[in-house]
Amino acid sequence: MLNDMMRREFLAMGAAIPAAVMAGTYENVKLGIDLFSLRAQRWTPFEALDYCAARKVQVVHFSEIRFIGGLEPEHLRTVRTHAGELGLEVEIGMRSICPTSKMFDPKEGTAEEQLGRMIDSADIVGSHIVRAVLGSGDDRVKPGPIEARIDDTTQVLKNVRAKAMDKNIKIAIENHAGDMQARELKMLVEEAGRDFVGVCLDSGNPLWTIEDPHLTLDVLHPYVLTSHVRDSAVWRVPQGAAVTWVEMGRGNVDIESYVKKYIELCPGRAASLESIIFGPRVLPFKEATFWEPFRKTPAWEFERFLEIAERGKPYRDEPWEEGDEARREREALDASLGYLKKILGRT
Numbered sequence: 001m002l003n004d005m006m007r008r009e010f011l012a013m014g015a016a017i018p019a020a021v022m023a024g025t026y027e028n029v030k031l032g033i034d035l036f037s038l039r040a041q042r043w044t045p046f047e048a049l050d051y052c053a054a055r056k057v058q059v060v061h062f063s064e065i066r067f068i069g070g071l072e073p074e075h076l077r078t079v080r081t082h083a084g085e086l087g088l089e090v091e092i093g094m095r096s097i098c099p100t101s102k103m104f105d106p107k108e109g110t111a112e113e114q115l116g117r118m119i120d121s122a123d124i125v126g127s128h129i130v131r132a133v134l135g136s137g138d139d140r141v142k143p144g145p146i147e148a149r150i151d152d153t154t155q156v157l158k159n160v161r162a163k164a165m166d167k168n169i170k171i172a173i174e175n176h177a178g179d180m181q182a183r184e185l186k187m188l189v190e191e192a193g194r195d196f197v198g199v200c201l202d203s204g205n206p207l208w209t210i211e212d213p214h215l216t217l218d219v220l221h222p223y224v225l226t227s228h229v230r231d232s233a234v235w236r237v238p239q240g241a242a243v244t245w246v247e248m249g250r251g252n253v254d255i256e257s258y259v260k261k262y263i264e265l266c267p268g269r270a271a272s273l274e275s276i277i278f279g280p281r282v283l284p285f286k287e288a289t290f291w292e293p294f295r296k297t298p299a300w301e302f303e304r305f306l307e308i309a310e311r312g313k314p315y316r317d318e319p320w321e322e323g324d325e326a327r328r329e330r331e332a333l334d335a336s337l338g339y340l341k342k343i344l345g346r347t
Helices: 004-022 035-041 045-054 073-086 111-125 146-159 161-167 182-192 205-209 213-223 255-265 288-294 299-311 325-344
Strands: 031-034 059-062 089-096 129-133 170-174 197-202 224-228 231-237 240-246 271-273 281-283
Touching: 031 035, 031 325, 035 045, 035 059, 035 325, 045 059, 045 073, 059 224, 073 089, 073 111, 089 111, 111 129, 111 146, 111 161, 129 197, 129 224, 146 161, 146 182, 170 182, 170 224, 182 197, 182 213, 197 213, 205 213, 213 224, 213 255, 213 299, 224 255, 231 299, 240 299, 255 271, 255 325, 271 325
Parallel strands: 031 059, 031 271, 059 089, 089 129, 129 170, 170 197, 197 224, 224 271
Antiparallel strands: 231 240, 240 281
């Protein structure tokens, strides 16, 4: 656990940054869209690229293979050509590369084989990164602990290092669905090798690990290769706290200062919206069993999370009617995109 002096210095660093950002300009920020935001549309990659181009973004983030429509080389070349004609940069990604994660799909081959195919595909389609994940919060419990899953993922990354370095492709590991806290993801990147491994920084997922998103940014910004940006609401409930992802500007994590700080600390990296709205998740931290997967969390880190929850109020979102997902999805993304463009001073 950090001593009091280190804690004060760390918190002061996070508090000082937004003031400096206020004087900055945002003309060169690469604005993007993560296509998970449009998963209900069931579009071809070409339709998705056209949609994103019409919204004047610069990056289209194909976070999963299904969104890009397959990894056949000729198909990827066609996607690259279409993106180039629209003036769009492409990033591609996949799901779990941890062979012992509950999310990993062994039917597609070994973790090394799957990641190797993605590295080749990134080279063909013109993506400088491959976004990947360890797993989810399920991997923090038996057969945990999470450190074992981090070790397994690190070994996979080391096994593909030569291919990644040869292709000049970097692997961006996301803090995903409650799998890793910032300290843990930093440990993974350092152990695997910063020369080819970095972070896909997600602003919505830290709360699932009882972590303040601003703390996550403070810890991981030196490693960021790309991002997922979304707002969140968190508030107290009898069991502990509830968390839900919301349209940009409707949460209580101070997403505006987060975005400005991200731009300052991660120059040249994409700020890609990931819009996900599906109701609250309860974190029952008043129950003793909740803490087993988080037994190494410093008390002061949890205090920062708790301060946000104490300020929050119960969030009530309009329920989505069955069959209405596609329209609501587009509306939510456009609303968040408008908010982010306002921060950046764009139309």
